[in-house]
Amino acid sequence: MDKQTITIYDVAREANVSMATVSRVVNGNPNVKPATRQKVLKVIEKLDYRPNAVARGLASKKTTTVGVVIPDITNIYFSTLARGIDDVATMYKYNIILANSDENSQKEVSTLDNLFAKQVDGLIYMGHNISDAVRAEFSRAKTPIVLAGSVDPDEQVASVNIDYKAAVKEAVALLLQKGAKKIAFVSSAMNQPINGEYRLSGYTEALAEAKIPYDGNLVFETDYNFRAGEALWDKLQAVGADAAYVADDELSVGVLDGALDHGAKVPKDFQIITSNNTFLTEITRPQLSSISQPLYDIGAVAMRLLTKMMNKETVSEKTVLLPFTITERSSTKK
CATH class of the missing domain: 1.10.260.40 (lambda repressor-like DNA-binding domains)
Known part of the structure; x- marks a missing residue:
């Protein structure tokens, strides 16, 4: 047969x-x-x-499938979140369709269209920017949606993350405490609320409390990759920065290598604190100090929250903040 x-x-x-x-x-x-x-x-x-899952879905009006939109599948930050999502999805017998959006707003919309056309029961979205077009797709879909490691300033969409503002404030305060005078703020696009609103306000508050004036020349927007970090070193030198808070681990490794390649000693001449505490922070020499956020848990809790929403269970808190810590390694002074 x-x-x-x-x-x-x-x-x-x-x-x-x-x-x-x-x-x-x-x-x-x-x-x-x-x-x-x-x-x-x-x-x-x-x-x-x-x-036949499709036939079963037609009978039950459910496909037991969840769409997961990931901005960059090669970034360890997102792949660690995805592990947490996948493990909980498996536990609750949901299948996952993983889609890579390249942080490109047009591709994000077409990716969402494709997932909604496949009748997914729910969606986890990891894009750092909810554009108006993406928001329109969300509201049209009538499908439960949870953001993982991403923020909605309007708090219309459920989300699971850390308090990015408090985390960056603590990281910058630590650099100041260790003698840094001119701390650079290095992230990707500032039009992403996670950077331009939450992280940047943590940075400016830490400076204000230390009575240090904000200097826009110390704020850098770049891509989240190693090469971009390496290329930044000359600019960091030009503005006289003696430390940097960096919003991505791979980018931090690039900044570190740029410094070392130009003969700077880390942390003696230049201190670095990064954001995600992925394994990259431990394989560099010196190892990188970092904000430590529970990435796997953020993914797992986001998926669990989504299962509750898909099953029409009561959700008491739509915005879930998980705890963070600061892990000190060798890229900051003892």
């Missing part, structure tokens, strides 16, 4: 039971005699029957 044509009917006939019994076995319903369950499972294995 052609594997493609094996149906629940074939399994029922071969096992000499009703289709309802096969359905109960497939869906893990306990109301089946153990001997019958074993018989049906043997036939399923013999015929290599695979339940």
Whole structure:
């Protein structure tokens, strides 16, 4: 028999039971005699029957599928979040469709369109910027949506993250405490609320409390990658920066290598504190001090929140803030 044509009917006939019994076995319903369950499972294995998720979805109006939009699949920050999402999705028997949006607003909209067309039951969105076009897609879809490691300043969309403002304020205060005088703020696009609103206000508050005037020349926008960090060193030197808070680990490694390549000693001449505490912080020499956020947990909690929303359970808190700490390593002074 052609594997493609094996149906629940074939399994029922071969096992000499009703289709309802096969359905109960497939869906893990306990109301089946153990001997019958074993018989049906043997036939399923013999015929290599695979339940048709699409057909099941049509019957139940659910596809048990969750869409996950990830801005950059190669960035360890996002892939660690995705691990947490995937583990909880598996636990609750949801399948995941992972889509890479390249932080490109047009691609984000077409990616969302594709996922909603596949009738996903819910969506986890990790893009750092919710453009008006993306927000319009969200409201049109009527599908539960949770942001993971991303913020909605309007708090219309549920989200799980850390308090980015407080974290950056603490990181910058630590650099000041360790003698830094001119601290650069290095992130990607400032039109992303996570950078331009939350992180930047943490930076400016830390400076204000230390009675240090804000200097726009010390604020840098760049791409989140190693090469961009290396290329930044000349500009950091030109403005006389003696330390930097950097919003991404790979970018931090680039800044560190740029400094070392030009003969600067880290942390003696230049101090660095980064943001995500991924394993990159430990494989550099010197190792990088970092804000430490529970990335895996952010993904896991976001997925759990989404399961509650998909099942119409009561959600008491739509904005979930998980705790952060600062991990001091060798890129800041002792």
